[in-house]
Amino acid sequence: MTYKINSLEEYHQVYKQSVEKPEEFWKEQAETFEWIQPFSKVLNWDFEKPEVKWFEDGVLNITQNCLDRHVLTQGDQTAILWEPNDPNQKAQHYSYTQLLEAVCQCANGLKDRGIKKGDRVILYMPMVPALAVAVLACARIGAIHSVVFAGFSAQALCDRVDDAQASMIICSDVNHRGAKVIAVKEVVDRAMDLGCNSVETVLVYKNSTQEVNWSDDVDVWWHDIVEGQSKTCTAEPMNAEDMLFILYTSGSTGKPKGVVHTCGGYMVYTCYSFKNVFQYRPGDVYWCTADIGWITGHSYILYGPLLAGATTMMFEGVPSFPDAGRFWAICEKHKVNQFYTAPTAIRALMANGDAWPAKYDLSNLKVLGSVGEPINAEAWHWYDKHVGKGQAPIVDTWWQTETGGILISPLPGITDTKPTFASYPMPGVQAVLVDSDGNELTENNVEGLLCIKYPWPSMIRTTYGDHERCRNVYFSVFKGKYFTGDGARRDEDGRIRVIGRVDDVINVSGHRMGTAEVENAINEHPNVIESAVVGYPHAIKGQGIYAYIISAGMSLNEAFKKEIISTVVREIGPIAKPDKIQFVEGLPKTRSGKIMRRILRKIAAGDGENLGDISTLLNPEVVQSVKEGALV
Ligand code: PRX
Numbered sequence: 001m002t003y004k005i006n007s008l009e010e011y012h013q014v015y016k017q018s019v020e021k022p023e024e025f026w027k028e029q030a031e032t033f034e035w036i037q038p039f040s041k042v043l044n045w046d047f048e049k050p051e052v053k054w055f056e057d058g059v060l061n062i063t064q065n066c067l068d069r070h071v072l073t074q075g076d077q078t079a080i081l082w083e084p085n086d087p088n089q090k091a092q093h094y095s096y097t098q099l100l101e102a103v104c105q106c107a108n109g110l111k112d113r114g115i116k117k118g119d120r121v122i123l124y125m126p127m128v129p130a131l132a133v134a135v136l137a138c139a140r141i142g143a144i145h146s147v148v149f150a151g152f153s154a155q156a157l158c159d160r161v162d163d164a165q166a167s168m169i170i171c172s173d174v175n176h177r178g179a180k181v182i183a184v185k186e187v188v189d190r191a192m193d194l195g196c197n198s199v200e201t202v203l204v205y206k207n208s209t210q211e212v213n214w215s216d217d218v219d220v221w222w223h224d225i226v227e228g229q230s231k232t233c234t235a236e237p238m239n240a241e242d243m244l245f246i247l248y249t250s251g252s253t254g255k256p257k258g259v260v261h262t263c264g265g266y267m268v269y270t271c272y273s274f275k276n277v278f279q280y281r282p283g284d285v286y287w288c289t290a291d292i293g294w295i296t297g298h299s300y301i302l303y304g305p306l307l308a309g310a311t312t313m314m315f316e317g318v319p320s321f322p323d324a325g326r327f328w329a330i331c332e333k334h335k336v337n338q339f340y341t342a343p344t345a346i347r348a349l350m351a352n353g354d355a356w357p358a359k360y361d362l363s364n365l366k367v368l369g370s371v372g373e374p375i376n377a378e379a380w381h382w383y384d385k386h387v388g389k390g391q392a393p394i395v396d397t398w399w400q401t402e403t404g405g406i407l408i409s410p411l412p413g414i415t416d417t418k419p420t421f422a423s424y425p426m427p428g429v430q431a432v433l434v435d436s437d438g439n440e441l442t443e444n445n446v447e448g449l450l451c452i453k454y455p456w457p458s459m460i461r462t463t464y465g466d467h468e469r470c471r472n473v474y475f476s477v478f479k480g481k482y483f484t485g486d487g488a489r490r491d492e493d494g495r496i497r498v499i500g501r502v503d504d505v506i507n508v509s510g511h512r513m514g515t516a517e518v519e520n521a522i523n524e525h526p527n528v529i530e531s532a533v534v535g536y537p538h539a540i541k542g543q544g545i546y547a548y549i550i551s552a553g554m555s556l557n558e559a560f561k562k563e564i565i566s567t568v569v570r571e572i573g574p575i576a577k578p579d580k581i582q583f584v585e586g587l588p589k590t591r592s593g594k595i596m597r598r599i600l601r602k603i604a605a606g607d608g609e610n611l612g613d614i615s616t617l618l619n620p621e622v623v624q625s626v627k628e629g630a631l632v
Contacts, residue, residue: 005414011424018427019454025428026054026457030268033307034069035060036237039264045455047482050475053241054265054457061235062244062267063140066306067100068235078311081285082129083330085176085317091334094129096309099136102129104233106137109226113168113201117142117236120166120246124148124157124188126175127316130205130222131292132302134170139244139263142236146246146258149293150175150182152573154190156256160248161191163258164464165198170222172207178321185212192218240264246464247295249401250514251473252485252504258464259295259401265457266299266404267307273405273426274304277395278367279412284337287313288369289327289345294511295401296371299458300340304405319345324352328360328387339387340369340397342510343379347540350382357386365392367412371399372510373542374500380419398422398498400484401512402474404458407431408496421495430454433490438478441490449502450488451481504597506535506543511575513545515597518578521571522547525564527554532587532595533578536604544579546604548587548626556583580604580631586622588614599623606632 005011018025023042030039039058045051070079075097082092094102115121121143125131131147138145146164148157150171161169169191175182185204192199204212205222238244244266246258280286286305290296292314305312313334319327327349331339349356368388370380375396384394393412399405407429408422415424425431433441433448441448452459459482463470477483487502501507504515515533522531529550538544547564554560561581568576588596599611608627614620 005411008415011411011415011427014427015425019430022428022454026268029272030055030058030264030457033060033065033267033271036064039240043455047455047475047480050471052455052459052461054268054455055240058240058264059237060240060264060267061140061238062263062303062307063103063136064235065267066136066303067096067103070096070309071100074309077309079306080129080132081311081313081334083313083315083317083334085178085321087322087326087329092129099133101231102133103136103140104231105229106133106226107140107233108229109222110137110143110168111141111233112225112229113203113220115141115143115168118243119143119168120146120164121168121170122146122148122157122161122164122166124150124169124171124184125205125292126150126172126177126184126207127291127314128172128205128207129314130172132314135292135302140233140235142238142242144243144245146248147293147298148248149291150184151293151575153570154187154194155571156573157187158191158194158196159255160258161196161199163248163255164246167198168201168203169196169199170203170205172205173212174208174210176207176316178318181208181210183210183212189213189215238263241461245298247298247401249295250505250512250517252514253516254514256514256517257466257469257473259460260462260464261404261458262461265459266303269405269456269458270299270304271307274300274310275308276411276426277397277406277409278338278340278369280305280308280310280338282309284366285311285313285334285364286338286340287315287330287334287336288340289315289319290340290342290371295404296340299405319349324349325356325359328357328362331362331365332360335364337364338367338369339365340371342372343370343375344373344509344540344542346370346375346379346383350379351540354386362387362389367395368392369395369397371397373507374498375420377419393417396420396422398496402460403452403456404460407452407456408498418491418495421491421497423495425496429456431496432481433488434478434481438481444490444494445492447487447489447499449478450484450486450496450498451478452484453481506545508535508538508543508545508575509541513576517572518545518547518568518576521568521576522549522564522578524571525567527552527560528564530587532597532600534597534601534604536580536601538579541579545576546580546582546600546631547578548582548584548600550585550587551583582626582629582631584622584626584629586619586625588620588623588626589618591616591618593618600626603627603630604632606630
């Protein structure tokens with residue numbers, strides 16, 4: 001439901017009601033959907049365990065709400081508008097009817113290969129309509145999808161397949177990204193060699209005319225099992241708390257964890273937030289530039305917009321191909337009304353100059369969105385002036401893989417916007433700031449740690465296969481609260497500005513990366529004794545990756561650096577490549593042997609003169625040499 005809120009005052013009233021009577025608030029939202037069996041209970045929760053159940057006795061299928069429901073009233077309307085990588089190739093329109101039929105065919109194909117409710121299916125695909133079809137086909141039959149961003153390496157893919165114990169991988173033969181053709185099936189073949197013992201079928205979508213290696217035991221062509229299937233497939237009745245998907249994301253320790261989202265709450269919240277944050281109106285064309293491999297693509301390319309009956313665009317390519325005007329050319333060509341991207345893209349496009357957006361007609365833009373990392377004031381103003389022409393409010397949306405949907409954001413045309421502020425919590429979201437002891441900071445004009453103290457429907461339910469990890473990371477730091485890992489400020493009027501992570505997670509070009517994960521990858525190089533990775537301010541990426549490395553006797557030259565980089569690319573993927581590598585003789589440590597990252601972060605940021613007291617270190621003498629060798 002889009003709220004009839006017209007002013008900040010009305011926002012405050014609605015917010016107050018949502019907090020005073022949360023169950024009523026969410027019941028009203030949930031009743032706007034089609035339930036196979038209506039729910040009688042709204043919420044059951046205990047953050048200690050944690051256990052959160054929304055609409056728990058309700059039965060539904062999210063694809064019925066995304067597709068069948070709209071086919072009845074607007075079957076010919078474009079559901080997915082696909083813009084290919086190659087600007088000379090034609091865009092494609094999939095109406096709601098066509099999309100439903102394609103999803104059913106794929107769902108029937110998956111069933112023929114033995115996929116059933118509860119099975120895990122990994123998708124490792126380019127941004128082509130078949131990816132959307134495959135995701136929804138899984139949801140149609142109750143299989144749990146886990147999309148892995150196609151830039152991850154074979155090792156990273158294998159880790160995720162093994163963790164999820166997936167029985168199928170769906171991939172393409174190749175991916176097109178800008179001028180590059182990426183042999184994706186080869187990556188999958190390598191992942192299969194590394195492990196993936198649970199996989200029975202690799203389903204390959206033909207995206208080119210290239211030959212690929214083939215193993216008759218497991219490989220199956222998409223067109224062989226999908227095309228020719230019946231265009232109807234009964235939607236599997238799902239309990240509201242049945243798993244919908246797993247999405248892997250990095251944390252401050254260990255391997256990436258599988259964030260679990262469930263059917264009912266995720267459906268209610270993504271639709272609610274999409275409608276309110278983007279103020280979508282029938283006939284609008286909405287475009288989110290994310291990849292479906294990340295949560296933004298799940299919630300705001302696929303589920304949120306489709307649940308709302310919107311026309312959602314999917315773009316296969318990159319912002320720089322064939323030139324730096326591509327985003328704006330697409331906005332002009334498809335008369336885009338809502339445009340949602342990441343600060344890193346804005347900064348990169350800003351660096352190419354004002355002439356690019358000026359060349360195109362951007363007058364249809366009504367709302368501009370930002371997501372994934374803090375947006376700096378300069379980028380905010382450039383976006384506002386050169387893209388929105390001062391006419392399109394910017395929604396700086398704060399959220400996380402774990403939150404499933406946008407929790408803090410301006411409501412365009414309703415609440416005001418302020419550069420660098422994600423502004424107000426959505427009605428229904430009880431966001432609070434706490435001090436390091438967990439005391440709630442109730443006054444304004446404060447800085448603290450961002451927590452949510454009451455459940456919202458699309459919140460994380462568990463980390464796949466390791467509930468204890470979920471409890472430890474999110475629910476045990478501050479009793480009775482979900483801890484986001486972010487630090488934030490609240491201004492004198494109650495607007496929130498999210499400053500960034502307070503843990504060992506860094507945000508590189510809007511991609512979340514655990515420093516420990518990158519260190520583990522670097523340490524795979526046989527000549528690395530120890531490493532420490534920190535983030536440092538980077539003009540385009542937001543944060544860059546700075547690696548301090550103690551080597552075992554290798555000559556400290558460019559060749560060694562290249563080897564380290566290729567080790568990281570092999571272990572994780574190109575997105576985790578260190579930007580700077582400094583060889584050091586020692587790393588500053590506490591007396592208990594823990595690396596003092598605070599010091600390393602300061603040195604990497606060029607602030608090595610203000611390290612504070614280092615006398616309690618185990619080895620204060622290394623600090624000087626680390627400072628002297630710093631790459632700043
Ligand atoms: O630090 C916050 C930052 O991105 C983190 C979540 O990353 P991920 O799970 O990959 O999801 C990204 C897309 C939702 C957060 O903990 N972040 C996200 N949006 C913002 C942000 N930081 C500041 N402002 C934002 N608007």
